[in-house]
Amino acid sequence: MKENLFGKTxxxxxxxxxxxxxxxxxxxxxxxxxxxKAATGFSAMSNLPRSARERLxxxxxxxxxxxxxxxxxxxxxxxxxxxxxxxxxxxxxxxxEPKRSTLCLSVQVGCKMGCLFxxxxxxxxxxxxxxxxxxxxxxxxxxxxxxxNIVYMxxxxxxxxxxxxxDSLEVLCADWGxxxxxxxxxxxxxGLVPPMREFLARSRCHIAVSLHSPFExxxxxxxxxxxxxxxxxxxxxxRGSMARGQxxxxxxxxxxxxxxxxxxxxxxxxxxxxxxxxxVNLIPFHPIPGTPLTPSPRPxxxxxxxxxxxxxxxxxxxxxxxxxxxAACGMLSTRELVRARAEAEVRPGWSGxxxxxxxLDAAESGRPRTGFRARAPFPFPFSPMQVS
Numbered sequence: 001m002k003e004n005l006f007g008k009t010x011x012x013x014x015x016x017x018x019x020x021x022x023x024x025x026x027x028x029x030x031x032x033x034x035x036x037k038a039a040t041g042f043s044a045m046s047n048l049p050r051s052a053r054e055r056l057x058x059x060x061x062x063x064x065x066x067x068x069x070x071x072x073x074x075x076x077x078x079x080x081x082x083x084x085x086x087x088x089x090x091x092x093x094x095x096x097e098p099k100r101s102t103l104c105l106s107v108q109v110g111c112k113m114g115c116l117f118x119x120x121x122x123x124x125x126x127x128x129x130x131x132x133x134x135x136x137x138x139x140x141x142x143x144x145x146x147x148x149n150i151v152y153m154x155x156x157x158x159x160x161x162x163x164x165x166x167d168s169l170e171v172l173c174a175d176w177g178x179x180x181x182x183x184x185x186x187x188x189x190x191g192l193v194p195p196m197r198e199f200l201a202r203s204r205c206h207i208a209v210s211l212h213s214p215f216e217x218x219x220x221x222x223x224x225x226x227x228x229x230x231x232x233x234x235x236x237x238x239r240g241s242m243a244r245g246q247x248x249x250x251x252x253x254x255x256x257x258x259x260x261x262x263x264x265x266x267x268x269x270x271x272x273x274x275x276x277x278x279x280v281n282l283i284p285f286h287p288i289p290g291t292p293l294t295p296s297p298r299p300x301x302x303x304x305x306x307x308x309x310x311x312x313x314x315x316x317x318x319x320x321x322x323x324x325x326x327a328a329c330g331m332l333s334t335r336e337l338v339r340a341r342a343e344a345e346v347r348p349g350w351s352g353x354x355x356x357x358x359x360l361d362a363a364e365s366g367r368p369r370t371g372f373r374a375r376a377p378f379p380f381p382f383s384p385m386q387v388s
Contacts, residue, residue, distance in 0.1 A: 002061035006034055006139070007132025009170050010177075016060070022052050030056075031176040038139070040064060063132070066140045067092075077321045082137060084109045086127045090155050092137040094147070095321055102149040105137050107165055108156025113190055115223050117212075117254060119288045120155045129156070131167035138172070150180070152187040153208070153252075159187075159195040169203055182206075188252065190225045191234035200241045208250040208281070209234060213260045214268040222260075231272070238276055250279045255296035261304050270311030280313055284320040 008016065013027040029047055033039040040062055042053040067080035068089070078094045090106040110123035138144060150172065152158045158165045165187065171177040172185065182204040189196055190210045199207065211231070213219040220226040238249055251273070255261045269280070282305055285295040296304070301317055308315035 002059065004063045004130070004132045005030070005056075005060045006062050006064060007130055007135050007167065007171065008034075009131075009167050010174065012167075016056075020052070020055050020059075022048075022055075026052065028176055034062070035171060035177045064136055064140050067142075070142070073321065073323070075321055078143065080137070080141065082106075082133075082140075084127065084129065085133060088123075088126050090129065090133075090137070092141065092154060093321075094141060094143045096143075096146065100148045101143070101146045102151060103138060103141060103143075103147045104151050104154050105134060106154030106156055107134055107152060107158045107161045111156050112160060113157050113223070113225055115190065115210075115225075116291060117222065117256070117285065117288070117293055122288075122290060128161040128164060131164045131171065134164060134168040135171055138178070148184060150185045151208075152185075157190060157192065159189045159192045159199060162195040162198060166199070166202060169205055173205075183247075186250070190223055191229050191231065192225070193229045193233055193237050196234070197237055197241075200237075204247070206247060206250065208252050209238070211251045211253050211269075211280075214265060214272050218260065235272060235276065242277060248277045248279065250281055252281050252283060254283045254285050255301050255304060256285055257294045257296045257300070259293065261296040261300045263303075263307055266304050266307035267311065270308060270313055273313060278314070280308055280315040282308075282315060282317045284318070286320070286323065 005013075005016070010027055010031055013030050014024060017024065017026040017030070026048060030045065033045045037044070039045060042048075042057045042060075042062070045053055048056075065082060068083050069081040070078055071081075072078045076096045080092045080094065082090050082092065084090050086109065088109040090109055092106060093104040095102045095104065107129055109126040109129065111118065111120045112125040114121045138147065138150065141147065152165065169182070169185065169187070172180045173182045183206070186206040186208050187199065187203070188208040188210060189199075196207070210223070211219075212222050214231070216226060216230060216232075219231060242249075253260075253269070273280070282301060284301065285293060287293075287295060305315050305317055
């Protein structure tokens, strides 16, 4: 199978044209065709000699894949499902608002991190998306021309796939790429400290840290990463980046009923974030099967927001979107995986997108560099009814 040229940075294209014996300026010409003119084949690249186009076509491909399924919510949110090259599915959500339009991208098929509240984590880790696969969710989006903001908050942990995420950000923001402003792009993380340090040094895009509890033991139960990179260490790294002139950070805080939505939590949250120029995004929980967690009632959320503001924090409640189309991260792809597995069991020769392979070996799936064990792909404990 030919390697995909789409998603390559200008430096990477420079190495490719050099290896093909083409002049250095051909790299920028190819970038313009890929990202500026949306070329889907080498024959369109009319300012390259025919011999160069034929030589490139023998080794490289240009693959852009439209969504395999799209579901629209009553509130206008559209969830797009994309087939990943290695099998399985990833999701991208387009969220229109009166003054902006946000695209939420995925970076991995499944996830290693095992957060209690996340449906994607229940799939286990199946593979990293390449830069091209990440960018395909933008380039192949039917609503692409309406997108004003991009958030890396879909399936997977962005900083666990740092190289591909940084490459995709470079293509999105460069003048030879899509030319988007880095101030309109936010990358989320649960707090992997070494790659977070590298991200803050190399990217001008915003960062959002998933926090969800200010108390160590409670956060550990929600997010196993606390065992490896405690919140105290994450906050210390952010304070250091602020001292070096880094931009404002945001914190994501999902509110769970009677778990992390009390005045005690608000006071402690204000204490540990003191001195960090930040915004706290309070997020309604989208219920998922197989978890004891339940959403905080709206009055409790508003009271929590008021407590934070009384303590000097900028806090806002994010409006819940797409509840009627399984918009919680990982829900739509899980439903498709369950149905794919059921289809495969009924028709063993079925050749559609395969469900995750529980036999993925360590070399293929990658050992987590974060010091905790990656979960194996989940054994599909849910029926299609449960994840519909």
